[in-house]
Amino acid sequence: MTTKPSESKEAHLTLMGLELLSKIYYLYRTAHLYEPNNYLFIQQLQDLLQTLDEILVKEKKAQFQLRATTLLFNKTKLKFSHVNYYLFRFIKDEFTNRQIASLTFYPGVKEKEVIDFILFLKSSPPKKEKSQLKPQAPSAKGKKEKLDKKEKKDVDFQEGDREKGEVARREEEKAKEEEWPNFPHIKIEITAIGELAERKKNATRVYFLSLTHLKEYTSQKKELNPKNLLTTKRMIQTLFDHIIENESFLLGMTSIKNHDEYTLNHSLNVCILALGLGRRLGLERKELVELGISAFFHDVGKLDIPLEILNKPGKLDENERQVIETHPYKGVQKLLQLPHMKGLPLQALHVAMEHHCREDDRGYPRYRGKKNISLFSKIVKIVDYYDAITTSRPYRKKSFTPAEAISLMMDKVGKEFDPVLFKVFASMVTLCPVGTLVLLNTGEMAIVYETKTEPSQFLRPKLKLITDEQGHKIDGPIVDLAEIDEETKAYPRSIVKFLNPEEYGLKVSDYFVAEVRG
């Protein structure tokens, strides 16, 4: 197959962009540990300058742009996989938190300028909550009315709004840009992309909407309600966008367990976790939607299982176990009955059937002749297991903490889970997943709010403090465990123990929901 010139140019630009991005990333990381006169810093700096020189000889500029959830380098979309996902997280977080729309290097960029730029980034950590204006879209209610009435005056009103919003937005962008020092050959463009709190609010709303949507499917007694799959697709896409925008927050939302109904929450959590894992694996967008839908419906066969068996405290007898083990193929049957089956990805059938199949063939159902277990089934198998064991159920004395779950699952790799997929999953949730309740060396208790992509920082996440050193409950700040005390040159806080929230009468999800409710 021949490659189109445009394709090879894109591939070349992608390589250059990723190379440059990794150099910026390593210099930035090094700057956090060493002074600019340190040998390692100088070496990283020289590497970055050399890469920049090479790029700027061929291109007129080297520009990174963040557009919604897409990162572009010199107008070419950059694609990330599990190998370099940390780069995406790094630049996406930096851009989002600092409201950067684009970062451009021009020919003539000097060593000092780059040092100043990196040191500025280091010394001015992004403010999380920034006040800004976002182009206001009509509210759902307003939109619905407009769709119904089609009144022109709504349009006029929107125009007025838009103009006002536009002026304010430009002013704000200008003000933000002025906060940056003047680098002659490095240009930063600021954009108004909405408050973080607002985005979290949206994410929460989408979470609960998704839950409602799933309930709509299952509300008719034991039969799937034929809702339009396009809505499901759109919902999954929206969820995914929020995962890209704020993965930690969405993963935090998966700590909502047993709200309304176990299977609903579980299915949605599995969907979110699967999307996160799929993203890291470098799945295409279409595949991600299919994965999301498949995960969303993976347990639909349980609608046929009597609740007294599903929720039976204690061990199931042989007959009950057999009934439970019918849910995979009952799920396939349910999905096949959906009148809108036409739009349902075939993968959903596989996942419904195979999410209890194990790597060592000891799971269920046992196939008569089929050889392959689908990739999506293996993904869902991992995230399903994780979410299930971190949820308290009548038949389980106590649920595992996220950290315990990862540790337990690590021992089952190769038997229960695909080893490679599990490693990618573990690098996503880390050893100390979002939502983990921890005890700090200070005696404070905290909840993990944001994980780090770098393995060496897995136990240095960002936390929300929920008690003080004496155990008094507080609505504490968010602290970064990776920050070193300038005086002592040591970490002021470290995790000493993972705790089970149930034992302390805490519900971790409350903290995530409370954050957006204010």
Add this chain to the structure above:
Amino acid sequence: MDHPSIGQFIDNLQQKFNDYFKLSPTLDLEVTETAFFLEGNKIYEETQLNRSLPFLFYKDGITRLSFHEGLTREEIIQFFQLLLEISTLPPEETDIVVFLWEMDFSHIDYFAPDDFLETKIGQETEIAPYEINPADFTQGVIQLTPEDQATLLHYGRQAKINQDRDPSLSPLLEDKLLLPSLRKLELQREEEERLEFILQKHRELSEEEETIHLLVETIFMEEKIQPFTQVLHSLSLLIEDTLRQGKLAVAAHALDHLLQLKSEFQKTQPEKVLHIEKTLDSLQEKFPPLLREQMDQKKPLDMESLFLLFEFIGPSSLNLLGYLADTYPDQNIHDLAHSYIQKIGAQNISLLLTIADDRREKITLTIMQTIAQTDDAHRLTYLARFLRSHNPHLQKEAIKLISAIKDPKAAKLLLPLLNDPQAEIRKEVARAICRLNQPSVAEEILGKVKDKSFFERTPTEKKALLSYLFHLPEDKASEFLKSFLKKPWWWSPASRLKPALWLIETLKDEKTEEVKIFLDKVGFVRNKRIRHALQGLRIKLESSSSPDYHSPGQSQKENKKSIFKRK
């Protein structure tokens, strides 16, 4: 999109975009129900919603559409293709946001607020609100357990030791948990390669085929009849779909699975067998039009699978084979067709005649060969049909095949063709008759040779007929041939010598001993020229056993240069 005028339109549009991008890197269009706004100015309006382009976006919640610098021609084309596709579908079956999201254009994006989802979700069902009590976050004390206290104490001591050694040393939990786990979590090079392989394999696997496998497994597992039949029905629909998509191999594979299932259930679950049979019957009926649709598209087809499907359909697929031969005349399907036709022929040979046709030469040849190979009592009658074919290839093949059948009727069928206007056919018949060697037609052949028209026959025909008479055991034939040599007087004109010379030429190719016996019977010949020719024949016969018979540099073919040619 291939039309030149559309190409021109796209070029112009791209030019206009590029002109705009010189002024600003992004072109933001505000979308309202009936209009597009650019920088506050209405630039397009269509108030009739069913024709309104903005409404196509607006109905799905898009409020802004942006085009960015770097927009390529391919993106413009894809974008318009998407619009075209969507505009042809009923509005309730489309959501442009879903499609745009999947397309993931590098230089086209949109804004659709999340709350638009609220217009589509939650109309019928609500979930219980998530209740939290803000006071719970700030009121009260959480007591640490004795184990927690012990851990803290232990940590304090350990941290002190660490700090005394090196303040940057990692604390307790990291030492204990992180370092060993990191090694377990790090992807090794071969694992990264395996991951690539897993993804690639996932993309290469035929989704339909895997799903068919899956449904078969589901059918196998299901014990109750009602769900069993439901899944069976779904499988049947999926098979139809795969066929519609031209995935013949997948459909063939699926049938194979179903047949296997049927045989597995045969002894133990007769009711399920009945349902499977019903499904198979229904598929048998549905397949022909679906396959024909595929052929109509004239795309390359997986011929092997196609013939498997033909076999599944049974004799009624013969028409499809005929259609295939017409639609794909250049396709080499001989071997596949041969085996298929043999199978159908084994069931009912006369059916094969329904698709035999002068224009479908290859297929018809295969059919004729199949007919010839059977023991069917009517095979000669069936083959005789092709003697009247307007396709000389088929006619000749029919002659050959008929002559290979040792049946007295065969010669009777062939004889009339000795008068065929086409020399090629006559030649073939003469050769065939020669091969047949049936005394029952001796009289008739004699009549043909005696007839004046014999002079007009081609050398091959003459040779074949004379050879035929030569081999007849009857004295009548032998006497007649002798008269060829003996009759001419020494002064006979050259034209009267011809039959003798033709006979001598014929005898050159016959077996030496038989010819010698014949010549002995002939005795003295009056005509000098004939005698000379016979002398030459005798020399040839003598030397035919000698290895030096052929003179150097002279091929056997040249050596056989015939007197017939001299005519």
